[in-house]
Amino acid sequence: MTNSSYLRQFEANLAYYFSEVLNYPFAKPCWVYVSLSHKCTYSCKMCGVVKILKGQELPQSTVNAALENIAGWGWDTVVTLTGGEPFLRRDIFSIIDHAVMNKVKIEIVSNGSLIDKALAKRIVNSGLKNIAISLDGATEFTHDFIREKGSFNNALKAISNLVDAKRQIGSGPQISVWTTIMKENVSELFNIIDIVKELGVECLVYHPVIVAQNDMQNTSADAPFWITGSGIDKLKEQIGKIVGYQMANGLVVFLHDPYLWVDYFKGSLSCDMWKCNPFVFINIGPDGEVRSCGSSFGNIAEAGLDFCLHTEEADKARALMKICQKPCLQTCWANPESDSLGKIISTFFSKMDADSGCNKSKIIKKAIKALQEYRKIIENYA
Amino acid sequence: MHSPKEVIISITNRCNSSCKMCEVPKNKPQDIPNVQCKQIIEDAFRIGAPTVVFSGGEPLLRDDIFDLILFTKKKHMRVCITSNGSLINEKIAFALAEVGTDVVNISIEGPQEVNDSLRGPGSFQKAISALCNLNKNKIEATIASTVSQYNFRHLYTIAEIALQHKVTTLKFQPFNALFMNDRTRESDFFISIQQAHALKQIMEKIIIFCQKTGIATNPQAYLQKIPLYLSKQSINGSACGALWASCPITSNGDIYPCWVIKDKKQLIGNIKERQLFDLWDSAHHNRIREKIKSKGCVGCMMSCYDESFKQDNLKSRLSFNAVLVKKNGLSVYFVKLCERWLKRLRFYLLCREPLFALLRRFKGYLGKRNKMSQLKIDKEISKERINSLLAELDETEKILEEKLKTLR
16 A cells, blocks of 8 residues: 555545534545446346336436546545446446546446356456456355346356456456355355355455345345344354455455344344445436435436535435444445544554555644644534 | 325334234234335325325334335425334434424323233333424324223323323324224223213313313314214214225235225225326226215224214304304404414414424415425534534544654
8 A cells, every 4th residue: 555545545534534424525435336227137036126217227428427527526436337237238338438538446246147258358458447246156056046047157157258358368357256145145155265266256245135125125134035043153154264264365355344244134233333424335326316325315317416415315315324223234335444533543553554665754744634624624613 | 086185005014012902913014115105105196195194013114214204205295104102212203303204193092001001011101202202303293092991091191191292183093993803802992881971071071171282182073972982882973084085005005995994895906006096086996985985884983084073063163152152242252262272372382393383284284285495404513513523633633643753
């Protein structure tokens, strides 16, 4: 990590913290999910995306305008294109080109069903930062049960096509696998590591299922994919193995303490343990509605993205997120480092101590200056 | 097209209490999916319903309840929630206020012992703290109570609780076996004729109490008939307006003419198959209404039906007022009328957010709807919070400066 990068992170964390306490968007989102279309090649059991807002697709011009807006922030924002299945869109590569041209970091999440050798080459050459393929089981039976017949082999083929293409070309996006933790695959979580390691995947991310109903709004213990009873013990055992592997070999990336998954499925995860920061993440739906969680901020087809972040509806939706009683533990909308000034400082110091070759006093002076900026803002409130 | 007075959506049949008089939660858990709820709300707006009632089970068990309320408020309709109050802590009450909830209806069956024996231990305390939290957040609170053998002696206490907790409306409804699967226990809830006599006196006391204090309650004629109904005497039910005035939707999406008439023959439709907009006032619906009306209804005495008693009430009131005018002369009558209105106004000024709630209720009566612009988030941050933030900043700056010193 270079000098400026952890100072930048410190400044960003301050912005997230003060945005939250003062309920004003000083900070820009660090994750923007753009759901390009609700069309998908599969209809997975735990996902209701295909069923809602049928036939909605974001026009390319709208996506491009949003990308330009994001580029203008000058913030470390990562744009993740999702769907449905994003490769169903014919203009997907022109969208990626537009992002790359505007120097926006861009990623794609796909189920891999369409990635043959030719497409893999195009993807590797496109300038993407990361491509994530969903893999929900270590066996064909489990993955195909959750998704669709043949989907397991398709996903594996897609991964190996991507890895081959990257090897041939010599560079390309990080190739990762995303796994949804649920009742059906809880005993296979660790085994997925073997598969992805053999294929040459560089990053594996686990995230717990959030579905109870087909509308993806509710989370409850009687949902079909929810882990209960003996499943919880299995989950603990798997977490132990995964953590052990991660410490020795890396590969797995934890976006939070994995033992929180146990509390999540038990229903005992409280907002004291995991707090959503409403400013960290936004999602743009295929209908153009901008959301962080819950109700819409506004529509980017009617007003620009920046405008949507400042609407009264946005304030309202964020206020509700702040008092959320049931954290959903998704990877996207939290930034535990910015929960308090104490945490921000300790992250800052730990990264600074790890870095030996920088001018530390200069960086601290800059950090103090950043703090004083917020002091001025708060004094203005008074 | 007839516009209903309200659309009542049973968004879930899950509930966290198990009451003696209701066995709904014992059925298979069922929720109306979010997307369909929103479609119903959209249609409720299109058929001109001024109010949407979220009912259950316990509606606050749904995680997306705030989303649904916000959606309803965006359509400029009033939102009412019927709840047992157990989940309304400070945070939830705040959130309910933030999204613009108009009314929350809490069920209370009597003083602590009586209420807890009917609704489960601890339920009374929770309901009372819910009322306090609603008051703090300036949400209009109302109380609903089911009158039965178990609690009829304690109804006056409920009225006192209502006054103490600044409740605007207190509604009574006699027990109905509608929500029970096991009908053998039904007779335990009814009262004897002697008891009916006692209940009648209690009802009279409550009517006077509510008139004095300005708390709204069911029409007088309706309250007077509750003892007759509960002791299984004839009540000569008047034509029920509920068939046109309210639209109940069960947690599996079925729409019936009313809560009581729920046999498959009378099913109007299911929202999974057809939209509410198409079903309401459809030829099939009107046929069912006419059939029920011509056959006559036994009279369920559910509170949605109490509007039907208003006409009786108005007539009797007019004749009563005419007697008063004859007796005292117009000027004295007029002074007394003003006094009564002043009392009601004073109640609002003393007990509730001044005039605002009164205006809001009045607007509701006129069918005018709240606008989204009223639902502003309070952006002001308290002085204490600012001071604590500044102190936090001081401390952080100190830490940084100390680190700087150690580096030097």
